[in-house]
Amino acid sequence: MAETEAEIVQRAKQGDHAAFSLLFERYRRPVLGFLFGMTGRRDSTEDLLQETVSRAFALLPKLREESKFSTWLFGIARNVAREKGRKTLRDYAATDIETSGTDMFSDPRPDPETDAIRQQLYRAIRKGFAVLDEDRRTALVLRVLAEKRYQEIAAITGWSLARVKIEIHRARIEMRKMMEPYLRM
Amino acid sequence: MQCQETVTELDAYLTGELDGSARARVERHLGECAACRAELEFLRKENALYREYASTMEIPNGAADRIAAASGRPESAAHWWRWAAAAAVLVAVILSWRFFATRQGEEVAGNFGEGQTAEFRLHVHQAVRSYEQAVLLLQSSYEGKKKNLDPALVRELDRNLSVAGAAVAECTLALEKHPNNPQVIECLLLGYEKKVGILKQITEAL
Numbered sequence: 001m002a003e004t005e006a007e008i009v010q011r012a013k014q015g016d017h018a019a020f021s022l023l024f025e026r027y028r029r030p031v032l033g034f035l036f037g038m039t040g041r042r043d044s045t046e047d048l049l050q051e052t053v054s055r056a057f058a059l060l061p062k063l064r065e066e067s068k069f070s071t072w073l074f075g076i077a078r079n080v081a082r083e084k085g086r087k088t089l090r091d092y093a094a095t096d097i098e099t100s101g102t103d104m105f106s107d108p109r110p111d112p113e114t115d116a117i118r119q120q121l122y123r124a125i126r127k128g129f130a131v132l133d134e135d136r137r138t139a140l141v142l143r144v145l146a147e148k149r150y151q152e153i154a155a156i157t158g159w160s161l162a163r164v165k166i167e168i169h170r171a172r173i174e175m176r177k178m179m180e181p182y183l184r185m
Numbered sequence: 186m187q188c189q190e191t192v193t194e195l196d197a198y199l200t201g202e203l204d205g206s207a208r209a210r211v212e213r214h215l216g217e218c219a220a221c222r223a224e225l226e227f228l229r230k231e232n233a234l235y236r237e238y239a240s241t242m243e244i245p246n247g248a249a250d251r252i253a254a255a256s257g258r259p260e261s262a263a264h265w266w267r268w269a270a271a272a273a274v275l276v277a278v279i280l281s282w283r284f285f286a287t288r289q290g291e292e293v294a295g296n297f298g299e300g301q302t303a304e305f306r307l308h309v310h311q312a313v314r315s316y317e318q319a320v321l322l323l324q325s326s327y328e329g330k331k332k333n334l335d336p337a338l339v340r341e342l343d344r345n346l347s348v349a350g351a352a353v354a355e356c357t358l359a360l361e362k363h364p365n366n367p368q369v370i371e372c373l374l375l376g377y378e379k380k381v382g383i384l385k386q387i388t389e390a391l
């Protein structure tokens with residue numbers, strides 16, 4: 001029978017390196033997506049991921065409910081993004097989508113198949129996240145970039161399910177305003 | 186069910202997160218409302234766009250392995266000194282640069298070319314990371330032993346750590362505003378040194 005996540009977490013808590021690596025591999029992409037969405041900077045996301053994983057590793061022995069590892073991990077990532085990402089986001093919100101093609105927010109790995117309009121759309125999404133207020137950004141990033149379910153977003157943020165739904169709905173409306181010009185092209 | 190109520194449920198409906206009765210209510214409304222059906226279709230495309238956007242994010246090749254290896258290594262708290270030693274070496278380099286710069290009567294960044302300034306900042310960044318690793322290891326060891334200590338002593342130790350932590354936080358904020366100010370950098374590094382020093386005393390005494 002396949003090992004449950006709680007069992008893997010239990011092994012990691014006891015110092016099993018392979019178990020910790022397994023958890024890291026499972027959560028690397030969603031946590032990376034969350035951190036990137038929250039801060040808007042690709043170049044510092046690696047540092048933030050490192051910080052999140054280091055804290056998780058150090059604090060893992062204190063995790064009481066192994067079945068809530070994911071919620072706990074995203075709580076740590078949220079704190080890291082809050083502490084370290086504030087300044088970059090402020091800078092980002094002030095940038096101009098049209099002229100930011102070669103700035104620090106542009107994709108350092110340009111995909112030859114991705115056309116200029118697509119790049120502008122991605123920039124609009126990044127800027128949209130940057131100008132959302134923190135609660136809406138947190139809710140939407142958890143939903144669409146970390147692909148979390150509503151119940152888990154409620155557990156990570158400590159909000160009611162109804163509030164999570166409203167925050168996400170309103171965030172989507174604000175994001176659409178930012179993306180609209182590029183969706184029509 | 187009205188449109189306003191339905192639209193906040195559509196996303197959860199798409200991912201199968203609604204229970205039976207809520208799903209039935211949404212489906213009944215969708216059967217009657219063309220606008221909400223269009224919204225559902227738009228939402229589907231929008232989610233696909235966000236997924237596509239998320240797929241553009243990746244850290245450089247090898248970085249993930251480095252992070253996993255560095256963070257997941259079953260490192261003992263007794264190894265905190267390696268990080269503290271690494272930080273101390275970097276602090277020595279930083280202070281020597283500062284000495285050179287202040288001899289010229291200018292601030293650090295004013296004296297270096299762009300590449301050198303970037304290198305200087307990288308040293309500061311790496312020193313901070315090394316100190317943070319040392320703090321994490323020491324703190325983890327302290328947290329594990331706390332329950333066996335006298336509660337009054339724990340309160341006292343936590344108070345000292347909190348003061349050191351506040352100083353570090355204050356200097357970190359100041360550094361955001363003045364990234365090239367040598368006094369601020371020195372204040373931050375000394376703050377970390379002090380915090381590591383307190384934790385070292387605690388763990389050695391336990």
